[in-house]
């Protein structure tokens with residue numbers, strides 16, 4: 649299988665001044681990839697894995713593993729920022745962009761302005777639809793050229809790198825379109841409803 | 855920088871719990887709303903790392919208590935707990 653071209657966010661040689669400019673306030677850079685989970689890592693049988701787009705009434709589309717991997721694949725290279733203050737530069741992900749998911753579901757546009765991610769294991773997190781359009785988010789199945797490790801959200805996770813990384817839901821199962829911005833697992837317990845690292849929106853009220 | 859591998863045991867959050875609860879809480883018994891097993895909070899499985907304390911029932915993994923400390927205060931959620939039993943003080 650040929651690798652698709654890197655579509656966005658590619659930057660050549662790095663210098664430390666560049667690194668500083670890419671590190672949001674209150675963050676520090678790491679080279680490892682810390683794991684933070686709200687629960688045990690689900691072991692998901694790929695034969696039973698499903699991923700769907702829904703709202704309160706409809707299932708717009710559902711893919712099994714084989715169907716999902718037949719969708720258009722995109723590679724991105726991007727920086728990620730965890731609210732626990734670590735940032736990691738130039739992470740490489742491959743998966744299906746939210747735009748391509750909408751298109752594959754036959755949707756000209758998202759049916760509502762907001763979405764709530766539902767995950768294997770019960771985790772939830774909310775993201776405005778606007779923040780997933782035009783290549784800003786994908787459902788990724790590969791990291792750094794390898795299958796996505798279960799500890800890091802495999803088989804598939806959301807990647808929405810311009811928001812704090814708790815928004816990039818691991819083990820994603822379903823994107824539910826919602827009329828209102830519905831707080832998820834951490835958002836209903838004091839974390840910021842939106843979570844922009846450049847504005848340091850860590851907690852409600854920030 | 856590294857997070858300790860999760861889960862830890864619930865006692866690892868004793869400091870955070872004692873900031874909120876005036877009683878010695880790690881020994882208090884929680885009845886899980888998922889499976890109805892009762893066990894001390896200290897025996898729960900602790901997830902969440904630096905984001906907050908997510909206590910899961912050691913018997914069924916149901917979330918029984920969540921506790922987050924923000925600069926403003928404490929957020930506590932217990933909808934996964936059927937009840938909390940705290941032993942009366944002996945004095």
Ligand SMILES: [Zn+2]
Nearest residue numbers: 886889911914
């Ligand atoms: Zn239980």
